Amino acid sequence: MGGLQKKKYERGSATNYITRNKARKKLQLSLPDFRRLCILKGIYPHEPKHKKKVNKGSTAPRTFYLLKDIRFLLHEPIVGKFREYKVFVRKLKKAYGKTEWSSVERLKENKPAYKLDHIIKERYPSFIDALRDIDDALCMCFLFSTFARTGKCHVQTIQLCRRLTVEWMNYVIASRALKKVFISIKGIYYQAEAMGQLITWLVPYQFSHDHPTDVDYRVMATFTEFYTTLLGFINFRLYHSLNLLYPPKVSWTLKQSQMKLSALSASLARVVSTAEEDEAELDQFPVDGEDMANMEAREKEQKQEEAQKKLFEGLKFFLNREVPRESLAFLIRCFGGEVSWDKSVCIGSTYEVKDETITHQIVDRPNIDKQYINRYYIQPQWVYDCVNAKIILPVEDYFLGVTLPPHLSPFVEEKDGDYVPPEKLKIMALQRGEKPAHEQEDEEEEEEEDEEEEEEEEEDDNEEEGDDGEEAEEKNLKKMEEQRSQGKSLSVKVTAGKVKVENPARLEQEEKAEEKRLAIMMMKKKEKYLYDKIMFGKKRKVREANKLAAKRKAHDDAEKSKKKARK
Amino acid sequence: MAPSRRTKRVVASQPGFLNLKSSSGAAGLPSIRRKRVNKNKKKNWNKHSDINDVTEFLEDVRHQERTIGGLLSDKSDDNLFFLDVGQPKKAEQKVAGFASAPLHHVSCYLLYFPLLSHLSPNHLFCPHPTSVLAYQQPNAKKLRRIGQKAEQLAAKGVVPRRQKQLLNRRPADRTAKKAVTEANNNPDREYYDIWGQEYTADPWYLQQTGKKRVKRPEKLNEKPSVLPAVEVIAPGGSYNPDFFSHQALLQEAHEVEVKKQKEEDKIERQLAVNKEHIATEETILREQVEGLVEEENEEEAPNEEEEGVAVGAITVAEKKTERQRKKERAYKVKEQLRQANRYQNDKRQQLFQLRSIKTSIKQEEQETKDKQKQRKAKQEAQKAQPRRLGKLKFKAQDMEVQLSDELAGSLRQLKPEGSVLKDRFKSLQKRNLIEPRERAKFKRRLKLKYVEKRAFREIT
Secondary structure, eight states: OOSOOOOTTSSTHHHHEEEHHHHHHHHTOOHHHHHHHHHHHTOOOBOOSOHHHHTTTOOOOOOEEEHHHHHHHTTOHHHHHHHHHHHHHHHHHHHHHTTOHHHHHHHHHTOOOOOOHHHHHHHOSSHHHHHHTHHHHHHHHHHHHTOOSSTTSOHHHHHHHHHHHHHHHHHHHHHTOEEEEEEBSSEEEEEEEETTEEEEEEEEOTTOOOOOTTSOHHHHHHHHHHHHHHHHHHHHHHHHHTTBOSSOOOOSOHHHHHHHHHTTOSOOOBSSOGGGGOOOOOOOOOOOHHHHHHHHHHHHHHHHHHHHHTTTTTOEEEEOTTSOHHHHHHHHHHTTOEEEEOTTTOTTOOSOTTOTTOOEEEOOSSOOSSOOTTSEEEOTHHHHHHHHHTSOOOGGGGBTTOOOOOOOOTTOOOOTTSOOOHHHHHHHHHHHTOOOOTTTTTHHHHHHHOHHHHHHHHHHHHHHOSOHHHHHHHHHHHHHHHHHHHHSSOOOOOOOOOOOOOOHHHHHHHHHHHHHHHHHHTOOHHHHHHHHHHHHHHHHHHHHHHHHHHHHHHHHHHHHHHHHHHO | OHHHHHHHHHHHHSTTOOOSSHHHHHSOOOOSOOOOOOSSSHHHHHHHOOOHHHHHHHHHHHHHHHHHSSOGGGSOHHHHOOOOOOOOHHHHHHTHHHHSSOOOOHHHHHHHOTTTTTTTHHHHHSOOOSOHHHHOOTTHHHHHHHHHHHHHHHHHTOOOHHHHHHHHSOOOOSSOOOOOOOOTTOTTOOOOOTTTOOOOSOHHHHHHHTOOOOOOOGGGGSOSOOSOSSOOOOGGGBSSOOHHHHHHHHHHHHHHHHHHHHHHHHHHHHHSOOGGGSOOHHHHHHHHTTTTSOOGGGGTHHHHHHHHHHHTOOOOOOOOOHHHHHHHHHHHHHHHHHHHHHHHHHHHHHGGGHHHHHHHHHHHHHHHHHHHHHHHHHHHHHHHSOOOOSSSOOOOOOOOOOOTTTOOSSGGGOOOOSOHHHHHHHHHHHTTSSOOOOOOOOOOSSOOOOOOOHHHHHHO
16 A cells, blocks of 8 residues: 555546647647648647547647647747747837838848758658648638638738649649649539649639638648749649749749730740650560460550540640630540630630641530631530540530530549449440440431431331340341342251351350359358348349339430420 | 055145045034043943044045156146146047037046046147156067068068958958748759768767757558549549449439438428418417316316325235245256256257357357458548548538530530649548538627718718
8 A cells, every 4th residue: 555646647548738828839830820831740639539538638629739749849840940039020110100111121131941841851761741731722712822812811821822823724734733623612623643643623703702700810821831832843843743843934034924924825844855864665575374464464554545535636725715724725635635725715726726627626505606617616515525535536416505414523533333324325335436326226316416317207206126146036037038138038958067166265154154053052041041142132223223214214205395395 | 564654644634635525524522522442452442433524534645646657746836736728629520529618627527537538638748757757668678569560571571470460351241141941932043862861961970969859750640531542533434434334423423413312301301390280260269278178078087086195005014924935946956956946957058069069159150250350341442531630520522523514525615624732632531531511610709880971861
């Protein structure tokens, strides 16, 4: 029974945590400064497991930080700068109050400023770490770059964000890195692949801001301050990885060139001539037979990817004034197309509407007065859908004034057995290289879109339904009948026997199926039970998908009948 | 030394000696009677002999020598006086301060400016002193030589080395400012390859000079949530959605709304007033006459209470007999034996129950395993959840959804839904990067005082 009595809350979790106010006092900072420091240094509040223990018996909700984190903050040189700034503000106020303009001038000249470079290096020791965390930075910069010059944030911040985002977009164009794009009701989602990292970002629509009141602008500005620094360094590195000059080349006066760059029609200056950095061929290694197939598949994939990168190459676009210029120009240039717009809309247009070589004009209004015969007039969704489908889609569905097919999200990945909307199925078929036979197979879908053709085809509809195979058989039968009618009598002949062709693939398949069946038979009771359960789940999924498809068909039919009734 | 001192002393005793310090003579004669002491001891000499007058005199002599270059009494009248012929112009410029006062007596002039004395007035308007030392310069010859040489060299056009060095020194640029750190949001700021450069300074040097940065703990680089930075909206959120995905999104939004409605209803139900609790006329009346009307039941109650007291009394246990005790003890022993036997028997029997025991153990293990799994799954799910980081709980923002009739036919007519700014802010909260917080309310420190303005008061 010896020893001192143990005091409560002097060991364990109570000593590992510190409340926000205590931390603030320890650092001798005001609350806004403390928040700013935490955001910049990447130190976040922590929820302890046993709040009552940490809170010394009280259950009041508090914000806790880990004590070690705060101790780490004590070493930060920026803390000193914050204190200096506080003093600076005080002095400035005093000078203003006394109307000592000379001292105001002097103080302003020596305004304390701090750098975040060392924090970037500390938080992201390697470039790839930084690249992994770039999503947030991009979103924030794109967001701030769309802000108007209201008092909500500093004008300089907006300009910097604008510059950085334009630089980033130009990098994506130069490296042809864009993968997916999705127009949502919130904004436009993009996904690109840089150095093997998938990067997603959200761009708000222009002029769509009503400034919400329940957002802390100071916090957002602090995040942006950090992210602009980060994005700048990343941009620098990315540009250099492509042998591009980093602050993109300034040809005229600064202002103009920046505008030109932001118009996304100028290409970037290279440090090294382009010939040198041709795509390096994949090294060939001697491989085993097993890897061979893999390798081939990979090569094929790569070739496909290369082709996708040149999706719009050779096409010449012209953007009408009512379409979102920046987004479309970015997209088209990402895939190698040429793009221009009316001179009065924005600086940087390269050719005019009258240019005869334009292949596509992007229009978003019901009709247009003067049409050139040698170009397609299409709605902007075509460009987005082409990018997602990775092929040039048929333009008919996107003509002027036509009801558009739905814009599907490229971010959904269906597993087998899931319900797949018919529009997606169609695109997938196109991707596989199957030509959509307008007259026969897809007429159901066609009907929705081409209202003119609908009525003509109406009669054919009923007769032409059926599978490919059936049709072929029918044709054969017809031929035979014709022959019969011609020859009048069946000629009895002994024909040479045909060798029954054994399809090795099919045999293999059968063998596999047999194996599977046997394996199922040999299962233990327990495993069998589990297997059955899984299979049941799969079947249920399929059933549900079928149900949805049927529903869709019913819906479509209803729509069609409605349309007919209207006519 | 001794003879000179003697002469000085002699001079001092003479009546013609002029004392430079006025105070020295006037300092009161000691009127106190002299103390008598033995003079045969050296100690007493030092202690009791008054040497003030002597020291003062010596001081004065030294002063005179320092300032005039000899004793005043030795000087001839020529040396001490001069003819005032107005003020020379140069002097006026040089010593404007005291040129205005006419100077007649050097001694009085010297009295006031003893240190300046040999600088100027002697030089300017006094005739040269007779002493050679007065116009001999130390190292004069050497200096003259140097001067001559310099002149020669200058004539040749040779610039001395020292001057050359001075000329060569770069003029300090006073106008250049200190290197100012530019603001972080400067739109034209420069970037560089921050990951390319390696350590420039010697780590040992940095450590010794205290400039080494503290290493960031690895744990800080972990993200506080597993959620992705950008959560892509469901496919139904497309501007031109597929019918079914749009319906699915609507369904989801509907469910959220229903849940909210339910919670609201619940609160309303709990707060609703129970109809039975509302006072009717009858209850009001009863309340008013409470205690006025006597009731019959009251009389019966006390009787019951008395009976209860009688029942509750403690009964004293009777004493057991010896026989009873013996019997009890025997029974106890027997019981113990029986229990032991039973225990033994059970143990033996367990040998035959091995299988069932095994199964039960297995079952238990399975149960614990399942529980572990469940707990782990729960923890994983928790990682994606927003934590409780402060006073407020995280509140998800409203789902962005457009009803079927709100959907735009084309991109031009699209009306954006929700705010990206808010979406980003909520995402930061959801990922536990910042704690949910309410905007600080404005609190007035001093109460407002309303005063009717005079002009207004006059009208009313």
